[in-house]
Amino acid sequence: MSTALSVLQHTFGYSAFRGQQAEIVEHVATGGDALVLMPTGGGKSLCYQIPALLREGCGIVVSPLIALMQDQVDALVQLGVRAAFLNSTLALHEANDIEQALLAGELELLYVAPERLLTPRFQSLLHRSNIALFAIDEAHCVSQWGHDFRPEYIQLSVLHENFPDIPRIALTATADQLTRQEIVDRLALQSARVFLSSFDRPNIHYTVVEKDNPRKQLLYFLRNVHPGDAGIVYCLSRKKVEETAAWLQEQGLRALPYHAGLDTSTRQANQTRFLREDSTIIVATVAFGMGIDKPDVRFVAHLDLPKSLEGYYQETGRAGRDGLPASAWMTYGLQDMVLLRDMIEQSGTPDEIKRIERQKLDAMLGYCEAPSCRRQVLLHYFNEDATPCGNCDLCTNPPQTWDATTAVQKALSTIYRSGQRYGAGHIIDILRGKDTAKMRECGHQHLSTFGIGKDISEAQWRSLLRQLVAMAMIGVSEHGGLYLLDACRGILRGEQHLQLRKVSEARQWGGTKASTVTLDTDEQRELWAALRQCRKQLAEEQNVPAYMIFGDATLKQMLEKRPNSLEGLHGITGVGDVKLEKYGTDFLEVLQKHRLNHAK
Incomplete structure (x- = not known):
């Protein structure tokens, strides 16, 4: 693990592993299979990238989207990692060059789409190559119950059948219990160790x-x-x-x-x-x-x-x-x-x-x-x-509640008396006594509940009906009609009381200002702008997104710590050896120039 930590620090620019990362890296690097469930932004990629760099051979990463491959490879190349991708955007001679690089042992990571991975040609290529590991990213795509099913993922158990001695790591940020089990079954990961991180994204x-x-x-x-x-x-x-x-x-x-x-x-x-x-x-x-x-x-x-x-x-x-x-x-x-x-x-x-x-x-x-x-x-x-x-929003601005028992009884009675087939809009029109063409056509102006809810706003009625649907007291047909469910009996009989949320005008707008970095003074704002401008210029020269030079979190630390040497800059999160050599002098010049301007 001292070697893994060295790779983390010198290649990726992070001082320490987070959460279960160290445990996962050690398990996979020593040849174990793993299923990793970790939230987006939790550092899943490092869990297969570092073992691939530690093991002999090339790590093969199965990825479902072209954009993901391009992004990951561009970022890795910025770090000095020998990475490439194979997908339909490449010309034939480019794809051939990458295949030859794989055979020659010149690649550390290769990203490939599942469709290409499953072809006999690529399987033959793998058999002739030195493979460090297989990483199956976005593994929830294997699940027919999931939200992002990809048919090709079902066939990825072929990796276990054809390469039983090469470790596999499947990763996803989203999987309920049903999806997790399907990932295990379909990818033949029954003997894999499962690493389940918190799904919380506190930021x-x-x-x-x-x-x-x-x-x-x-x-x-x-x-x-x-x-x-x-x-x-x-x-x-x-x-x-x-x-x-x-x-x-x-x-x-x-x-x-x-x-x-x-x-x-x-x-x-x-x-x-x-x-x-x-x-x-x-x-x-x-x-x-x-x-x-x-x-x-x-x-x-x-x-x-x-x-x-x-x-x-x-x-x-x-x-x-x-x-x-x-x-x-x-x-x-x-x-x-x-x-x-x-x-x-x-x-x-x-x-x-x-x-x-x-x-x-x-x-x-x-x-x-x-x-x-x-x-x-x-x-x-x-x-x-x-x-x-x-x-x-519910923690920072707790909603007010009201005793809605009588109002709920009125709403349920209106739904029942009107035939349990009309949508929320018409039910609210009955309750508020609204004279509409539809009302006259249906004759609902003669219902005993017509106009008995005039004292409650349309917005509050809408909220009340939504809350009743969420509580399974009323159902919604495929055409939008509301009907009563068994759970509403206690309310209608007067055996149950209900406290519901009040409508709040503030809740119709909502949101809490989320500041990336606190800039209290003109001096801080000036330095922040200068750091971002430096990043933008370098990104344009390299023809990569600005965050691939340094992310906002890295610039934020530069703003806070104000390093004045390459050694000091190396202590900033996200500044690895290659990036320090490539960009360190440029950012130190920005910091030095700013320091001199404000020393006058």
Whole structure:
């Protein structure tokens, strides 16, 4: 392990391992198989990169996305590691050169897509090469129950069959108990040691706001909570992605669309701009993001309800990978759930999969309507206990409650008397006594409950109905109609009382300002800007994203510690031997110039 620590310090620039990293590295480096479940930003990559550098031969990394390979390889090359990738973006002669380098023992890490790995040609190449280990990244892709299924992953058990003596490490940031077992079974990892880290991401502030005017709510969040920051906005449909990106551009923000329907060159160009430019917002479907290594994503916003807590956790985990403050913000309404329920019912998948998908959607709804700490709900879903976090909207601004028993009885009675087939909007119109064409057509103005809820706002009624759905007192049909469930009997009989959350205007906007670095004085702001400018210039010269030179966390330490020598700079997190040699003098010059300017 002294050798592993030396690699960590001199190659990667970190002074010590975190959490279970050291244990995992030792286990895999000495030939053991492993299943690693570790949150995004927890340092999963080091768990296979360091053993690959310690063992004889080349580490083969199975990766599902081209963007991930390119990113990882570019970052490793910056560290002086002999790394390469094989995918469809390479010309034939480039791919041949890399294959020859593998055979000649000139590579330490090679990233490859599962489709290529499974070809007879590549399997033959592996048999003729010296292989250090196999790393299967994003291992949850093996699960048909999961949110990101890739059919090719199912066949990766071939690695165990064809290369039984080479250690394998499967890694994922997202896997509930069902998915974990499927990873073990499908990849033949029954004898592997399982390393399960906490799923907690304490630097992320979680917020869910009641959907009112989602575009304006998003704009408020971007301008007031994360002005000038890079982030991701997720939408459910391609059309909404394009419309939202165009609207944000009209508001003066640098926003770009990303979805599978765009041509490859546009997608690639937009992704590259997001990775390399500061203050760029990508508006995307969930086609974007898996494996994106950009550490300074300061927020992830959802304009639509994700299909599951696994998907939500995976998507929000792309914020704050550098450990600095970040936000996960979502706007949500009952109509979101109606739409997703309908998508499940219309999907044509087997009934058992539909049942699982409904359960996952119900868990997602439970998170949105949580009465207290969101992090507790999220971690509990992954079988992890937690105390209230103090870093979510419900902890920092606890909701007020009210005795909603009578109001709930009115709502349930209205749903029943109107035939248990109308949506929330019409039920609320009955309760508030609204004269509409639909009301007259149905004759519902004659119901005994017509107008008995005028004293309660429409927003509060919407919130009440959402909370009842989350509590399984009322159900929602595939067409959005509300109907009663058995759990509501106690309320209707007067045997049960209910305290529900009050609607708060503040909750319709939400968010807590997340500052990456505290800049209290003009002098600090000036140095921070100079360090970032130096990084930007070097990145442009190297034609790589700025964070591959140094991340914000590294610049933050430079700002705080103000090193005045290469030796001092080497003590900064993220400054390894190669980067010190490449860039150390440039950053010392910035620090020295700033020091002289402020010594006058």
